[in-house]
Amino acid sequence: MMDYMKTRGRIFDIQRFSIHDGTGIRTIVFLKGCVLRCRWCCNPESQEYAIQTMMVQGKPKIIGEDTTVGKVMEVVEKDRPYYRRSGGGLTLSGGESLCQPEFARDLLRAAKERGINTAMESMGCAPYEVIESILPHLDQYLMDIKHTNPGKHKEFTGRSNELMLENAKKIADSGMTDLVIRVPVIPGFNDRKDEITSIARYAAGLRGVKRMHLLPYHRLGQDKYDGLGREYLMKDILPPSNDYMRMLKKAAIEASGLDCQIGG
């Protein structure tokens, strides 16, 4: 076995038949651990690197599993017939995959070398050298840009955004991957028209970037906060309406000329 197949890492889920995170039918591997603490996060169990216990439907469930690239690839391989027919493949998500850079890199490399399409959902919140080591193995980078205002970004996610915005530029300039900008549309944080158009304009300024996804806020992660004994700070926030999302999409297109879609 190649050495990189033995690289160890920590995941908290593998989700098959995912059709909203990259092209075709995909398998998403969720890596545990994140640098940010977004208030709206729908995977709060992803944030801590530590293995945790979460109550799910009244029963305790261990969240987090130490595994190897080889073991993960056994699961990823199971849906190869579907990747072949749909142009799908492996997507890394999290957490922030870049928190486990060797593991992320070797997972992507293992897939890529076997002819499986690769994608990664990430905020790009890591030193650029880390990202650079991953890019040769990555077909599509689904990069979050949540806000262009550093202060507001820090207030809602726990970190400022300079590094991420700068990385976005570098990734785009590398020309090594298909960069798609994703914006979680969160009421009260970034859902004003001017906030979205500002992100859209920034995205349009990135070399080679053609597409942007507006992902409407949803509350499906709410129960997990209870399960982790945490308070959900966004209880009173309602998801944006379809009409409102369409308005934002139109505004984003007008401001940037990007191919913009609602949802992944």
Added chain:
Amino acid sequence: MGLYTYNSESIPKTDRIGRLVDHLFAKMPEIESARAVLITESYKATESEPMIIRRAKAFEHILKYIPIIIRDEELIVGSTTIAPRGCQTYPEFSYEWLESEFETVETRSADPFYISEKAKQDLREVHKYWKGKTTSELATSYMAPEAIRAIDHNIFTPGNYFYNGVGHVTVQYEKVLAVGYEGIIEEAEAELAKCNVGDGDYVKKSHFLEAVIISCKAAVAYARRYAELAEEEAGTCGNTQRKAELLRIAENCRRVPAKGASGFYEACQSFWFVQQLLQIESSGHSISPGRFDQYMYPYYKKDLDEGRLTREFAQELMDCIWVKLNDLNKCRDAASAEGFAGYSLFQNLIAGGQNKEGIDVTNDLSFMCIQASMHVMLPQPSFSIRVWNGSPHEFLIKAAELTRTGIGLPAYYNDEVIIPSLVSRGLTLAEAREYNIIGCVEPQKAGKTEGWHDAAFFNMCRPLELVFSNGVDRGEQISIKTGNVEEMKTFEEFYDAYKKQMNYNISLLVNADNAIDVAHAERCPLPFLSCIVEDCIRRGKSVQEGGAVYNFTGPQGFGVANMADSLYAVKKLVYEERKVSMAEYKEALLTNYGKGLDPATISDLTVQIAEQLKAAGKPVGEAEIAAILKAVKAAAETPEIQANGEKLLELIEEVPKFGNDIAEVDAFARDVAYTYTRPLESFKNPRGGMYQAGLYPVSANVPLGAQTGATPDGRLARTPVADGVSPSAGKDVHGPTAAANSVSKLDHYIASNGTLFNQKFHPSALSGRKGLENFVALIRSYFDQKGSHMQFNVVSRETLLDAQKHPEQYKHLVVRVAGYSALFTTLSRSLQDDIINRTEQGF
């Protein structure tokens, strides 16, 4: 590249179609007595004649006098009943159930029918004649007593053909379209002329051919009645447009089906008379139009090329046929109605696929078939799509658009499995390439096959119960003894006992089916059907007597997933991990895991104990019975039994289940399926054909599950068993691709009578072009792995729950139940719940 260039552009629906649909569904369907009265009159008058002639004369008599009607705005005419969606009855097959259900048929939960007092009176009167003369009575007298006992104990049910006609056939529609019934009469006369009065087969053959001629003439005369009625109505019609339509109808009915069709409109009308009249001759369902897009295409193409037809009008005519397919109906007994719920006649119509040379023949009509189903949004026809590596992508996308409507149509079939599977059953490659689907999922070569595709349902869970009881059921030794289950030392010994119970009960099933088969041949040969199935005319005998080129009997096994999970759980927990003893397992099953016994089991046990006491000379009065009853109930619910049951259920929960893409479990399931499919292959039917297994239960997994005790997979007593080859409801937790991978691990080739794999999707999984693309990719990927069939429910759970609460608002809600689509609100509550509980796929 296919044979045809096609125009796939959508065609809008006309207002007429909406009104025809509304008219059809305005009222509860009704049972009419005309056919029963007429056939009885005829039978009384022909008692001394050969059966085949009596059948033909009865058919003639019915067609001559049965009331006819042209419904408002119809373009294609021919109705079996005056009431829309009404049904006639068929006392020659069975009648007692109907008479005993007269008072409940209107209020029952599955498929209610209105019946007038007059009709009840008529039927009571004619039923007197049929005592001792039906196919079901003859079949019973032919059956081995042990087979009857196995039926009584719900090991299997051959109910479908036991009480009804066989149906389940696709005829040579193309032959009637080409030469008309006059052409067939000529063929029969020519065959008759070749016969010599001294030939060994002359006696039977000459009468069969004579019966064919009588039947064909009757069909021609029936169409003339419609011509006359149309002319009469045209005479009094004030609307110029409708008047012209009626005159055109009259013209059509004068020409077809007597002669070959001269154009597409006539071909449509001719097709319809064939389809309708087959169902007046016999009560069989699943009379399947088959490859409509192929045999209709020459007429469409010629008219279009010559400027005699617009695509729009062709579409409207097809839509009219689609509506008419829902005008035919059938009343089943209450128990069968649960098993075939949804007023379904399973008239399977299939589009796309290859020709006999292996070239794709998707054409304009293939797309227009999909369009027609989108226009009418009704359960009939049971619409299917053939998929192979050469299927046009656009065709599958259009089909996926129909799936997305949530109507549960179409079902998708894999040429790459079905063609070699049929070749392995003796069809030529050219014939196998032209297959179509009968009823739910059963492949056959049209016009050459008597497939007996729905011969029985065999409950694979029951033989396992017999392993635990050493062949005893409800206190009676109904099967072979395979030894004391507690004393079985190895899993192999235990599994072997299961196989022995399977083999024995499969042989009983064969006996029951063959008895019924012979009864149909003797009492209900069908000359009208037989004249358009090869090689009946040349052989001079009906399909029931072995006239078809290919003869099969296809009984369905169901509960594969339950048995795979059950046997695997026993293997792991009892023999490998030794976490539970067989005695403990047995007790848990007997006590329904401590979850309480159902009333039927309690009363059975009480009777057994009371009889034992009586036999021992003890007095058993009402007080004693009450005491036993109470004791039996309490004994199964002691805290200890409840705790043991709970503990075992937790252990079972941890054992891996079929449907989750686990290689070892899936390989095991494949082997378990062979315990049904392999033994069957060795049996022969009276028509000279072989048995071939199917693996699907229609919707019988609910009512037949209700006759099944607790199983070792943790399934509680009386709850539904798994449907088709799908994983047990809720046990597949890794999504649609994992479930599909598991199911594809079964051997779909050997189940040549069809397998059925259901998946349910939330509509969001199919949203946008991307959703359609991924959906098609999912089907293709399952088929790459040699799955045979796939079908989908695309409807939200919320919608279904709301439909249960407000059925009146969901009169038109169609869901895919098993091999067919049905109106959700007409299904029984338990079947509705089963559909809702199926794992909702698609995140």
